[in-house]
Amino acid sequence: MKHTEDFKREAVRIALSSGLSRTRVATDLGIGQSTLAKWIVDYRPSELVSGPQADLARENERLRLENRMLREEKEILKTDLKIPLKKRLREPERKVYQP
Numbered sequence: 897m898k899h900t901e902d903f904k905r906e907a908v909r910i911a912l913s914s915g916l917s918r919t920r921v922a923t924d925l926g927i928g929q930s931t932l933a934k935w936i937v938d939y940r941p942s943e944l945v946s947g948p949q950a951d952l953a954r955e956n957e958r959l960r961l962e963n964r965m966l967r968e969e970k971e972i973l974k975t976d977l978k979i980p981l982k983k984r985l986r987e988p989e990r991k992v993y994q995p
């Protein structure tokens with residue numbers, strides 16, 4: 897699969913500013929670690945943001961990724977719970993007689 901220049905630059909930006917491991921970034925983006933490493937060499941920004949701005953950018957990217965992962969997990973849970981929930985709604989609750 898051929899990735900666009902924008903995708904490569906964005907992958908490098910995430911890898912350098914997210915605070916996540918490069919292994920994690922590569923996995924999340926669906927690319928190999930060696931591919932990401934090569935892109936970092938090829939597309940590393942010449943002047944990286946420093947100081948408080950870099951910390952904010954890193955935290956912002958981490959939160960974006962976490963938010964995306966939570967949305968995906970929520971969708972998986974909704975799908976997994978849909979069938980048992982429908983079944984429970986159709987079946988009346990059985991009361992157990994206890995003397």
